[in-house]
Amino acid sequence: MMSDIDNSVVVYGAGYSVYVRIVRIVLAEKGVSYELVPVDVFAQEGLPADYIARHPFGRIPAFSHGGFDLYETTAVTRYIDESFDGPALQPQATRERARMNQIIAMLDNYAYGPMVWDVYVQRMEPPEGQHPDEAKIADGLAKTRRFLIALTDLVGDRLWLAGDTPCLADFHAAPIFDLFQQAPEGAAMLAEFPSLVAWWERIKVRPSVAAALA
Ligand SMILES: N[C@@H](CCC(=O)N[C@@H](CS)C(=O)NCC(=O)O)C(=O)O
Known part of the structure; x- marks a missing residue:
């Protein structure tokens, strides 16, 4: 029926x-x-x-x-x-959950603009007929460095950004990191943060992530 x-x-x-x-x-x-x-x-x-x-x-x-x-x-x-059913994507523990929410807010407020618009778009897809705005790229990189330092500090030696399993913070970050590391200076800066490189290598091969970024 x-x-x-x-x-x-x-x-x-x-x-x-x-x-x-x-x-x-x-x-x-x-x-x-x-x-x-x-x-x-x-x-x-x-x-x-x-x-x-x-x-x-x-x-x-x-x-x-x-x-x-x-x-x-x-x-x-x-x-x-x-x-929906399926694995819980938000930590149960109050402090891990707060960390997840904090990292998502940091991504929206301090990472998306610099990493995607200032670095990726300017270097890889500048507006038609224009050269990349080098001042914007430099400013975006400086802001990104501050973000990556703070994120590295928060993540410590965990496998995933806010706990032992991937959560909404990891999935919020992946598309932003994907574009950033496509710019040569983005990849070079990420390489300075080995724990985040290891995280990126782990997350980018998850089928959900690989399919969305394809
Ligand atoms: N705060 C919004 C942000 C969404 C957003 O900025 N989307 C971009 C595409 S990735 C967009 O629509 N940009 C169009 C514009 O800025 O005019 C959310 O969390 O959904």
């Missing part, structure tokens, strides 16, 4: 987006199947007219589960973890 309960999961966004990738990795880790509805936030013609109703700030991704609409990646990934 057909059920009329709507349990469909939909992600709105583009495969190239760091934040869309984070959500796709988390869905794969939980074993949730979903539909990806293409929304190209950087399209010349702009966003589809109806997308602003889904995301008033015009960013990707947006998310929907059984008619429940949500945006902001950290809200989405926590919702996915708490709504």
Whole structure:
């Protein structure tokens, strides 16, 4: 018998987006199947007219589960973890959980802009017809160094960023590190942080991560 309960999961966004990738990795880790509805936030013609109703700030991704609409990646990934079966992706212990939340906030506030926009985009995909902005790259690298020092300090000798198993912080970080290390000076800077290189080598081969970054 057909059920009329709507349990469909939909992600709105583009495969190239760091934040869309984070959500796709988390869905794969939980074993949730979903539909990806293409929304190209950087399209010349702009966003589809109806997308602003889904995301008033015009960013990707947006998310929907059984008619429940949500945006902001950290809200989405926590919702996915708490709504679906599969391995828990948030530590139980209060202090590890706080560390996870701290690292995700650091990634959003101090790493995404410098590592992705200032270093990766400027070096690898500068705006059409323009040379890379070397001052922006240098500034991005300086900010990234501060972030990597702080992250190394927090992670210590753990295998994963906030505990003994991978959690939402690891999956939030992976797409950001992936782009950063594609820039030659990004790879060179990462090499100065051997514990993070070891983490990157571990995380990048997880099937969920490899598929989202492909
Ligand atoms: N705070 C948002 C950030 C999402 C975000 O910045 N997405 C990028 C793509 S990776 C975007 O839509 N950029 C378009 C723009 O900045 O206009 C979240 O957590 O979902």
